[in-house]
Every structure is written in structure tokens, then in C-alpha cells.
Amino acid sequence: MTALRPARFSYVLQHWAVAGIDLLFPPRCVTCGRAGRHICARCAQLVTPTPATICTRCGRVQTARVPTCVQCEDDPDFPLDLVRAAALHTAPLREWIHLLKYEGRRELAPAMARYLTATLAAQEWEPLRIRLDGVVPTPLHAERLRERGYNQAELLAQGLCRQTGLPLRTDLLTREKLTRSQVGLNAAERKANVEGAFAATSACRGLHLLLIDDVYTTGATLRACALALRHAGAARVYALTLALPDHHEPSMHHGLPHS
Ligand SMILES: [Zn+2]
Numbered sequence: 054m055t056a057l058r059p060a061r062f063s064y065v066l067q068h069w070a071v072a073g074i075d076l077l078f079p080p081r082c083v084t085c086g087r088a089g090r091h092i093c094a095r096c097a098q099l100v101t102p103t104p105a106t107i108c109t110r111c112g113r114v115q116t117a118r119v120p121t122c123v124q125c126e127d128d129p130d131f132p133l134d135l136v137r138a139a140a141l142h143t144a145p146l147r148e149w150i151h152l153l154k155y156e157g158r159r160e161l162a163p164a165m166a167r168y169l170t171a172t173l174a175a176q177e178w179e180p181l182r183i184r185l186d187g188v189v190p191t192p193l194h195a196e197r198l199r200e201r202g203y204n205q206a207e208l209l210a211q212g213l214c215r216q217t218g219l220p221l222r223t224d225l226l227t228r229e230k231l232t233r234s235q236v237g238l239n240a241a242e243r244k245a246n247v248e249g250a251f252a253a254t255s256a257c258r259g260l261h262l263l264l265i266d267d268v269y270t271t272g273a274t275l276r277a278c279a280l281a282l283r284h285a286g287a288a289r290v291y292a293l294t295l296a297l298p299d300h301h302e303p304s305m306h307h308g309l310p311h312s
């Protein structure tokens with residue numbers, strides 16, 4: 054009479070597990086420990102959106118909303134058509150990015166991607182969004198991908214694509230040069246470090262593409278990616294990152310040798 058119950062119960066558990074909800078070990082919020090989700094609704098509200106006071110050309114935080122900034126004056130060939138960050142690189146988002154990137158917490162990516170989705174829904178993106186051909190995550194070098202096992206930018210892009218229906222394109226851009234970590238480098242060093250590190254295929258020709266990365270530090274990586282896509286014929290290249298530092302980065306200096 055109850056012979057079917059255990060099987061049925063395990064079926065139900067399995068079904069819920071497939072849906073991402075573990076009934077036996079419910080996920081806990083990585084920030085406050087509340088049971089239910091990896092990132093609870095209350096902590097999700099603590100993320101600080103990027104203020105309106107940015108340079109509208111490069112997206113960096115300024116004291117007022119301006120059409121160009123000091124860094125833009127140093128960079129007349131800026132290869133991106135629009136760059137925006139969803140939020141400031143402050144707690145708790147900063148911790149989540151660290152967990153996603155360095156602690157293997159891949160399961161946080163869909164919840165974090167929601168900030169990208171919300172940003173892309175903003176009015177200034179509307180005319181660009183409808184013409185987008187694909188979403189391109191900043192690629193990792195094959196060797197680093199082997200070490201880490203995944204590309205955090207790709208997980209975020211994947212979340213965004215699932216939430217918006219935009220096509221994910223991981224086939225267009227590759228990282229050819231194994232560069233040293235950008236951590237601890239200044240803006241000019243970062244730029245030199247990633248110069249020529251990326252290669253794009255001719256399948257980019259005529260496409261409108263959106264680059265995705267986790268943090269917009271100096272923009273050196275996004276810039277190098279955008280240049281590669283442009284050289285391969287991309288018609289428009291935009292970038293959207295999850296986080297942006299809320300302080301002014303030291304500006305790039307003139308007269309540095311290009312290597
Ligand atoms: Zn929480």
C-alpha cells in the first residue's frame with residue numbers, strides 16, 4: 054500500500070534538486086546566513102547601484118555627470134561605444150565577486166547576473182539592446198581556465214543570456230597571451246599587460262556585441278577585448294560589468310613606452 058511512497062518521495066526530491074532547490078540542505082545566504090537562497094532578498098538590496106554621476110563616455114564615477122573625463126582625454130581612440138557598470142565595487146557585492154572568482158562559488162552567478170539584466174533594461178540601453186547580436190564574456194586564457202575550471206565572466210554572461218534571451222557567443226573572442234594578473238598594476242601597466250592579448254574571429258564582421266566582465270577596474274581588459282573585436286570587423290562593441298570602483302583611479306600618464 055505504501056510501497057510506492059519512498060520511490061515517489063525520492064522522485065520529488067530529485068525533481069526539486071533539478072529545479073535548483075535542495076530540500077534536505079537548503080542553501081544559506083553567503084552574507085547573512087539566512088536559509089533559503091545563496092543570496093537572500095535582503096542582502097541583494099544592499100548592493101549600491103552605480104550613481105548617475107559618471108562620465109557617459111567611459112562610465113567611470115565622477116563628481117558630476119559629464120560627457121568626457123580626464124581619462125577619456127588621454128584616450129581619443131576609446132574603442133567602446135558604451136560602457137556601464139551595474140553597481141559599485143563595495144560590500145556585499147565585492148565579497149560575492151571574490152567568492153565567485155576565487156572560492157569556486159559558481160552557484161552565485163545567476164543571482165549576480167540579475168544586476169546585469171536590470172542594468173541592461175535601463176532606458177539608455179533600449180535602442181542598443183534590440184540590435185544586439187551577441188553577448189561576449191571576457192575570455193580567460195586556456196591555461197588559466199584549466200586551473201580555475203570555469204570563467205566567472207562567462208558564468209555571469211550565461212546568467213544574463215538566460216534572463217534576457219540574448220545569444221551567448223563564446224566563439225568570437227579568445228585570450229591568446231597568458232598575461233600576469235592585473236592585481237597590483239597601475240593603469241598604464243595594466244594597459245601594456247593586456248595589449249594584444251586577445252584575438253577575435255572574422256565571424257564578428259558587422260555584429261553588435263556586448264562584452265561582459267565582473268569588475269571594471271581601469272578598463273584595460275575591456276579596451277583590449279573591444280580592439281580585437283573591432284579589428285575583426287565588429288560594427289559596435291559595448292561593455293557591461295557587474296562592478297566599478299567608487300574612487301577615481303589614477304589617470305594614465307602620457308609618454309609611456311608601448312611594448
Ligand atoms: Zn542575506
Ligand SMILES: [Zn+2]
Nearest residue numbers: 108111122125
Ligand atoms: Zn571618461
